[in-house]
Amino acid sequence: MESSLLDRLSRLLGGSVVSPGDGYEIDGLTPQVVVRPADRLQLSEIIRWASSEQVSLLPRGGGTRSGLGNVPRKADVVLDLGAFNRLLDYQPADMTATVEAGVTLSSLQEQLSSGGEFVPMESAVADRSTVGGILSVGAGGPLSHTYGLPREWLIGIGVMTTQGVSTKAGGKVVKNVTGYDLDKLYTGSLGTLGVIVEASFKLLPRDPQSGTLMASFPSLAASIAVGKKLLHSSAAPLGFHAVTSGVSRRLQDSVQAASQDLGLNDEETALSFSFFAGRAQATRRRLDESAALLLAEGAIAVQRIEGNSAKGMLRWITDVPAEIGRESTLVIKLSVQSKSVARTSAECSDILLFGEGPDQMADPGFGTVRLQWPESQDGPNRGAGIDQSILETVKKIRQIAHQYGGSAVVEHCPLSTKRQMDVWGDLPDSLEIMQAIKKRFDPGETLNPGRFLGGI
Amino acid sequence: MDFKRFLKGLQDIVGEKNVVYHSDDLLVFEYDGSVDRRMPDAVVFPNSTQEVSKVIALACRNRIPVVGRGTGTGLSGGAIAPPGGIQVAFTRMNRILEVDTDNRMALVEPGVINLDLDTRVRKEGLRYAPDPSSQKACSLGGNIAENSGGPHCLAYGTTTNHVLGMEVVLEDGSIVNLGSMARETTGYDLRGVFTGSEGTFGIATKIAVRLLPVPEAVRTFLAIFPDVGTACTAVSAVIEHGIVPAALEMIDALTIQAVQNVSDAGYPDDAGAVLLIELEGLCDEVDEIGKEVEAALWDTGATQVRTAQAAEERQQLWVGRNGALGALGSIAPNYFLVDGVVPRTQLAQVLGQVAEVSRKYDIPIANVFHAGDGNLHPCLLFDERKPGALENIVEAGTEVLQICVDAGGTLTGEHGVGLEKKEQMPLVFSEDDMAAMILVRDAFAPANSLNPGKIFPDGTKPVPRAHPAAPGMTV
Numbered sequence: 001m002e003s004s005l006l007d008r009l010s011r012l013l014g015g016s017v018v019s020p021g022d023g024y025e026i027d028g029l030t031p032q033v034v035v036r037p038a039d040r041l042q043l044s045e046i047i048r049w050a051s052s053e054q055v056s057l058l059p060r061g062g063g064t065r066s067g068l069g070n071v072p073r074k075a076d077v078v079l080d081l082g083a084f085n086r087l088l089d090y091q092p093a094d095m096t097a098t099v100e101a102g103v104t105l106s107s108l109q110e111q112l113s114s115g116g117e118f119v120p121m122e123s124a125v126a127d128r129s130t131v132g133g134i135l136s137v138g139a140g141g142p143l144s145h146t147y148g149l150p151r152e153w154l155i156g157i158g159v160m161t162t163q164g165v166s167t168k169a170g171g172k173v174v175k176n177v178t179g180y181d182l183d184k185l186y187t188g189s190l191g192t193l194g195v196i197v198e199a200s201f202k203l204l205p206r207d208p209q210s211g212t213l214m215a216s217f218p219s220l221a222a223s224i225a226v227g228k229k230l231l232h233s234s235a236a237p238l239g240f241h242a243v244t245s246g247v248s249r250r251l252q253d254s255v256q257a258a259s260q261d262l263g264l265n266d267e268e269t270a271l272s273f274s275f276f277a278g279r280a281q282a283t284r285r286r287l288d289e290s291a292a293l294l295l296a297e298g299a300i301a302v303q304r305i306e307g308n309s310a311k312g313m314l315r316w317i318t319d320v321p322a323e324i325g326r327e328s329t330l331v332i333k334l335s336v337q338s339k340s341v342a343r344t345s346a347e348c349s350d351i352l353l354f355g356e357g358p359d360q361m362a363d364p365g366f367g368t369v370r371l372q373w374p375e376s377q378d379g380p381n382r383g384a385g386i387d388q389s390i391l392e393t394v395k396k397i398r399q400i401a402h403q404y405g406g407s408a409v410v411e412h413c414p415l416s417t418k419r420q421m422d423v424w425g426d427l428p429d430s431l432e433i434m435q436a437i438k439k440r441f442d443p444g445e446t447l448n449p450g451r452f453l454g455g456i
Numbered sequence: 457m458d459f460k461r462f463l464k465g466l467q468d469i470v471g472e473k474n475v476v477y478h479s480d481d482l483l484v485f486e487y488d489g490s491v492d493r494r495m496p497d498a499v500v501f502p503n504s505t506q507e508v509s510k511v512i513a514l515a516c517r518n519r520i521p522v523v524g525r526g527t528g529t530g531l532s533g534g535a536i537a538p539p540g541g542i543q544v545a546f547t548r549m550n551r552i553l554e555v556d557t558d559n560r561m562a563l564v565e566p567g568v569i570n571l572d573l574d575t576r577v578r579k580e581g582l583r584y585a586p587d588p589s590s591q592k593a594c595s596l597g598g599n600i601a602e603n604s605g606g607p608h609c610l611a612y613g614t615t616t617n618h619v620l621g622m623e624v625v626l627e628d629g630s631i632v633n634l635g636s637m638a639r640e641t642t643g644y645d646l647r648g649v650f651t652g653s654e655g656t657f658g659i660a661t662k663i664a665v666r667l668l669p670v671p672e673a674v675r676t677f678l679a680i681f682p683d684v685g686t687a688c689t690a691v692s693a694v695i696e697h698g699i700v701p702a703a704l705e706m707i708d709a710l711t712i713q714a715v716q717n718v719s720d721a722g723y724p725d726d727a728g729a730v731l732l733i734e735l736e737g738l739c740d741e742v743d744e745i746g747k748e749v750e751a752a753l754w755d756t757g758a759t760q761v762r763t764a765q766a767a768e769e770r771q772q773l774w775v776g777r778n779g780a781l782g783a784l785g786s787i788a789p790n791y792f793l794v795d796g797v798v799p800r801t802q803l804a805q806v807l808g809q810v811a812e813v814s815r816k817y818d819i820p821i822a823n824v825f826h827a828g829d830g831n832l833h834p835c836l837l838f839d840e841r842k843p844g845a846l847e848n849i850v851e852a853g854t855e856v857l858q859i860c861v862d863a864g865g866t867l868t869g870e871h872g873v874g875l876e877k878k879e880q881m882p883l884v885f886s887e888d889d890m891a892a893m894i895l896v897r898d899a900f901a902p903a904n905s906l907n908p909g910k911i912f913p914d915g916t917k918p919v920p921r922a923h924p925a926a927p928g929m930t931v
Contacts, residue, residue, distance in 0.1 A: 093692060094799040094830075095700075116698055140640065149640065151648055152617050159892075167892045171884065173797045175829040175869040177603045177652050178877075178884055179911065180893040181616065184648025193644075194892075205698030234672050234738065282741040335640040339558040367638050406638040424642045430632050434644045436899035441892075453643040 005032045005055070005076065012049055013042055021078055026058060026066050028415050029075035036080040040166065040197065043079075047195065048164035050077060051446050058448055059191040061102060061130030064123070064322065065137050067412065069190055070423055073450030079195065081132050087111050088198060089172070096155065096172055098200040101132025117203040120147035124322035126315075132196040138188025142317050143275060145231070145365030146238040151187040156200035159186055159193075162442045166197070174202040185437070192448045192456060193441040207277035211287045212310040213237075215299040216262040220244050220270040220349070220360055224342045226297040227272060227364045231338075235289035237274035239365060241317055244270055246359030246374070250320065262301045269300070275314055320361065324372045325412035329353065330390055332397050334369040336406030344369050347400045353393045367406070371397065387417045398425055424453040459497070462518050466500050466542075469510045474501040474548070485543055488528040488535040489590070491792060492875045496537035499525070503548045505623060505631060505661040511544055512659065513629025516905055522627075523907040524659040526567060526595030531793060532874030534601060534654050538909050544659060546597050552576055553662070560667045561620060561637065566597025566660050570604075573665075582667040585612035588870070589778065600660050603652030605870035607703035610828040611736070612668065614870070616651040623662035624650065627901040637664060649896060654872050655907040657900035671736035674702075675746050676770040679753040680760040683728035684708050684823070688804035690731055690756040691827045695800065697748050703734040704828030705777050708807075710787070711822040711835075712776070717786035721776035724760065731758075731827065732777050734770075780824045781835065787820060788837035792849045795877075796860030797869030800830040809859045810834050817852040831869035832860065858883065873911045881913050 009018045017038055021031030037043040050057045056074035060066065061081055084102035091097070092115030099108055105126040112118050122141025123129040135157075140149045147153075156170035159182075169182035186193060217223035223242035231240055248264055248271040264271060272294075276286050291302045305313060325331050330353060336344050341364040348371055349357050358371035373393070390413055401408035410423040428434075431454050438456045450456075466475045476482060477498040486493045497520070502508045515522045521541035528535050537543050546567035554563040557580045564573060570591040574584045587606035588594055594604070600622065605614045612618075621635035635647030650657050681687040687706055694701065707715070709728045715721050723730060733749055735742045746763070753761050764770045784791050798806050807823060810832075814821040822835045834856055838845045857867055861883045868877060881890060890912055897904065909916065 091799065091801065093695065093801045095695065096799065138645070144639070148613075148617065151645060152613060161888075161892065165888050167889045168885070169889065169893070171866040173799055173830055173865050173869070175605055175609070175614070175797050175826070175831050176866050177605075177614075177870055177872050178866045178868050179873065179881065179890070180896055181603065181649055181652045182893060182896065184616065184645045184651075185896060187648070188645050204700065208698075232669075234669075236669075279741050279744050281744055282738045285738065285740050335638040337559050337561070337637045338639075339556070366640070368640065405636060407636070407640075407642045409642060428633065428636075428641075428643055430634055430646050431643070433632065433646060433899055437644060437896060440895040440899055 009033055009035060009046070009077070013037070013045060017042060024060070024063070024078045026075055027071040027418060029072060031058065031075045031078045033076070034078040034080055036083055038083050040160070043160055043195065043197070044164035044166070046079065047160060047162060047446070051162050051164070051444050054444060055446070056449050057446050059132070059136070059195050061133030062104060062125065062128035064125045064129045065133060067325070068137060069448070069451035070455060071419055071450065072448060081130065081195070084197060090115060092117060095203040096174065096200060097203060098156070098172060098198060099131055100198050101196045102130050105129050105131065105134060112203060113206060116206050118206050119153055119201045119203050121150045121153055122318050124319045126318070131199055135187050135196055135199060136189065136191045140366065142241060142314060142363070143239040145240070145363065151184050153201050154183045154187060154199055155202050157183050157186055157196060158198040160195045160197050162194065162444065162446050167194070170200065172200050190448060190452045192438060192452050195447070209278060209280045209283040210307065210310040211276040211283050212305045212313045213274040213287060213291055213294065214259055214262060214303040214305065214313070215272045215274070215294045216264055216301050217242070217270045217272060217299055219268050220362065221342065221346055222298055223270040223272045224345055224362050224364050226294060226299065228342065229297060230274060230290055230293055231365045233289070233293060235286040235293065237276050237286065237290060239275045239363065240272065242270050242272045242362045242364070244359045246372070247320065247324065247361055250323065259303065262303055273313060273317055321370060321411070327374060328372045328412055329375050329414065330373045330393065330410070331412035332371045332394065332408050333411050334371070334397070334401045334406055334408045336367050336369065336401060336404040338364055338367045340404035340406070341367060341369060344400055344404050348397060351393055351396050353389060386414065387420060390414070390417045391421060394421065402426060422454065427454050462514070462520065463498060465514050466498065466511060469514065470500055470502050470507050485525070485528070485537070488533060489531045490533040490536070490874065490876055492533035492536050494537050494539065496541060496543045499543045499545050501545050501548050505625065508544060508659060508661050509625050509629045509631055512625050512627065515542060516628050516903065519905070521905045521908050524566070524597060524601065524655045526598035527569070527593050529590045529594045530598055530602060530874065531795065531871040532868065532876040534872050534874040534907070534910065535598070536875055538907060546595060549661070555580060557582060561664055562667055563662060563664045564596050566595060566600070566663060568596045570594050570596060570599060577667050578670060581670050583670050584618070584665060585609070585668050586615045586618055596663050596665070597660055600651055600663060601653070601655045602870070602872040605826070605831070607705055607826060610704055610826065611700055611702045616648060618666045619647055619651055620664040620666055622647060622650065622660045622664070624658040624660050626658045627903055627905045652872070654874060654910055656897055656910060658906065673737060673739045673742040674765065674770065675735050675742050676764050676773045677733040677749055677753065678762045678773040679731045679733070679758040680724060680727045681729040681731060681758055682726070684807050685804050686757045687729035687731050688807070688827070690753055690758065691803065692801065693752040693756050694733065694749055697752060699745055699749065701733050701749070701828060702736040703732065704826070705732040706730065706823070706825055706827040707777060707780050708823040710820055711780050711784070711824050714783040714787050714822060715776045715780055718783045719775060719779055723776065730776060732773065777824070784822055784835055784837060787822070788839055790838050790840045792836040792838070792853050794832070794834045794836070794853050794856045795868045795871040796834070796857055796865055797829070797831045798860050798863045798865035800828070802863040802865070803827065803830060806832065806859055806863050810856055813852050813855050813859070817848055819849065819852050826869070829869070830865065854880065875910060878911055879913045881911070
């Protein structure tokens with residue numbers, strides 16, 4: 001069967017775009033083939049073929065979030081969109097740009113900076129994450145408190161349906177209510193409704209000045225409480241994050257140096273980051289007033305970083321969620337109302353796994369609390385007992401999230417545990433509508449079967 | 457089907473006095489803010505989600521189509537009753553249920569007036585940012601249906617960027633929650649695709665929205681230019697400085713003339729265009745950027761620049777823009793409004809082409825628009841009593857839309873497709889594009905009984921009626 005699928009696809013598309021799926025493992029499943037269509041015609045061919053042959057397709061950009069979602073029901077063919085890597089249109093004077101799905105975020109931002117602009121989307125590993133992947137996941141980043149999610153910046157989208165037909169929604173203008181807003185539907189749909197081929201964004205001008213404040217606090221709870229106050233002040237940062245010592249220990253060397261005077265020796269000490277950007281004078285004023293507020297409200301020490309180092313710190317905190325997965329047993333991302341972050345964090349800190357409470361990254365502005373439990377002392381995890389403990393922990397965390405009107409997504413856990421759960425959490429009462437949408441868009445369950453909420 | 461029995465069923469749910477069905481009483485519900493009209497068979501005024509659910513379930517069982525109605529200010533025919541249909545009006549469901557300052561969130565019923573919500577939350581130092589020009593009269597429910605914008609959406613986004621969650625009644629009467637109180641949710645973004653679905657997916661009965669802090673400083677600039685072309689250059693210059701104002705509006709010479717006829721906005725007689733720019737932020741930012749804006753205005757040829765910071769003075773500068781549409785009545789008894797949107801850089805060229813259309817059809821066209829995001833509102837002025845005038849207008853309006861589409865724009869920036877533009881959808885979307893959209897509608901409303909006949913072409917060109925221009929109307 002293995003060579004057969006490879007052979008069939010090679011005959012269909014030509015050998016140069018088809019290769020064995022080794023090295024493209026997803027959740028313990030090795031796809032038989034990786035296809036890298038060169039253009040829309042080939043993409044359409046492969047999709048139509050897969051639909052009619054009942055072969056599953058797993059779209060891929062940079063593969064940086066391939067562990068997200070439930071274990072696929074079928075993982076036959078990886079669909080690599082890497083060849084779709086052109087900036088199709090960029091109008092600095094209109095502050096809009098249209099780009100193919102395979103362009104990396106770094107590459108896009110670089111090309112936009114030539115026009116003095118950027119798209120307010122963030123992603124870990126930005127030099128490998130692609131526009132299509134980022135939209136499919138639909139998640140935000142450290143500055144989501146101000147910039148929201150990728151959905152806020154998407155103004156038009158080109159998607160190839162499971163019938164291999166090119167469709168579009170939205171347009172190239174920043175204000176548009178013509179037809180249904182399918183842009184929003186495709187964003188965060190984890191590639192289960194169609195294959196994103198291109199996207200149009202509205203942009204913002206680059207801020208001339210950046211600044212970051214690092215501050216240490218006697219506890220995570222203290223830093224979250226002060227963060228709330230800061231976010232509600234007139235000097236509010238674009239984003240505020242508080243992390244526990246387990247996370248701050250991973251600071252890269254350059255950032256370590258900057259944090260030396262912050263007194264991070266104590267296990268309980270928490271580290272906070274406040275990010276600012278804008279016009280020079282206003283940014284300086286925000287930094288001044290925020291530093292004063294942090295100290296007045298109980299920060300142990302405050303460190304002020306400007307310019308490129310400040311940007312470096314923002315990159316670090318954007319990348320940390322991707323890195324902590326590697327050394328963790330369990331990573332859960334909670335999304336709750338911003339006013340509930342303090343209580344959520346406090347209650348979650350009491351939930352032990354293998355005798356340890358979680359390390360945390362809290363965003364009291366946007367409402368995200370990321371929890372991470374390290375690998376147990378006995379090394380990499382195996383066995384039903386461990387699965388049970390993890391499932392119990394997840395259940396308790398979900399109860400807390402539910403209590404505060406939010407959700408808890410398992411971003412990382414052992415494969416044996418993942419096979420026994422729905423990583424997305426509680427099923428909403430609108431699940432039926434979601435299932436109905438999936439059924440109409442992908443009746444043959446060709447795209448990413450089983451990976452989404454409720455096994456969609 | 458026995459209509460009398462159906463009416464009785466409605467009365468049993470909401471109470472006798474909350475069902476309107478005599479033709480005299482129905483007259484006012486025949487209209488909305490557009491040029492289309494149709495008499496509903498009945499209008500129902502529920503007071504709770506449960507009542508809405510029962511009404512819609514009853515209508516569904518009797519195969520009677522339903523449309524939700526806020527305050528009937530829509531400009532694309534969204535609230536016009538479908539043939540043989542009823543309206544569910546939210547006049548009574550107009551409560552602000554909760555204002556949560558800690559969470560910066562408000563929970564409202566769909567009948568709450570947009571400006572009433574903003575006014576209420578300003579008491580807590582917060583604001584509700586999407587501000588359609590009709591905000592004194594339009595409802596949140598309607599804002600959801602159309603994904604309404606407004607002058608300040610240039611900086612803050614439209615309604616969809618501010619909706620957190622909704623309680624929605626589907627066509628079979630079932631009640632479902634979309635989104636959540638948290639900013640990030642799991643599953644498909646149903647709250648996102650529902651917003652702007654023009655009442656065809658379901659009817660929202662509770663809406664949770666995000667609030668923003670009131671800015672520390674606001675400064676408004678009003679600049680007079682000799683003509684629209686020069687004003688467009690100023691718009692480009694401001695944007696090129698890397699400035700995204702909170703609002704950026706323009707009105708042209710004909711509009712200025714109209715405004716001068718009815719009020720004293722103090723515009724000079726030779727004003728060819730008026731530009732309004734509003735900046736918001738910290739004092740420092742507003743000062744710094746304000747200087748650049750002012751310089752750009754003078755550099756690109758403004759003949760006069762006024763500026764204001766205090767609320768009352770700023771209101772004064774906005775008087776002309778806010779009263780623009782109503783003032784058009786002083787020039788002609790009727791208007792037909794086009795909601796085209798084009799890339800900002802195409803504005804000057806498109807306005808030139810619109811002027812050509814004006815000459816070609818011999819129709820005065822007044823332009824009032826959101827210059828910052830390229831959303832035009834050419835108002836085609838006419839007198840419906842003149843034979844052939846209305847047909848002439850509709851043809852000219854269609855040509856203007858084609859111009860917008862050809863310039864890289866689209867049919868509607870904020871008013872919605874509704875009845876008015878449904879036959880023009882093929883100008884921007886292919887059969888396949890629209891088929892994908894209808895798949896989503898099918899998932900929400902398989903019987904297509906909520907506001908049917910809107911958005912998608914079906915060969916039934918609506919017969920427009922002339923719209924009388926009157927004071928108090930806004931665009």
